[in-house]
Amino acid sequence: xxxxxxxxxxxxxxxxxxxxxxxxxxxxxxxxxxxxxxxxxxxxxxxxxxxxxxxxxxxxxxxxxxxxxxxxxxxxxxxxx
Numbered sequence: 001x002x003x004x005x006x007x008x009x010x011x012x013x014x015x016x017x018x019x020x021x022x023x024x025x026x027x028x029x030x031x032x033x034x035x036x037x038x039x040x041x042x043x044x045x046x047x048x049x050x051x052x053x054x055x056x057x058x059x060x061x062x063x064x065x066x067x068x069x070x071x072x073x074x075x076x077x078x079x080x081x
Contacts, residue, residue, distance in 0.1 A: 037045070045051045 037051075045054065
């Protein structure tokens, strides 16, 4: 495999002759969120759908806890340690 002179990471076999410059630029500019997760976490999520489903579940739990906290505080007192 030969590498090109201009960029040592680009091999001569790469063919961008039919590539379209900026094809996804608009979509990227509108908002792309790329999150890199650690390998040990990635073992539990085979694809982006499983990650999104899990995060939505976590969001639902957080929202329920936020709604429950003010009501619980108003009616009860907790002992300080």
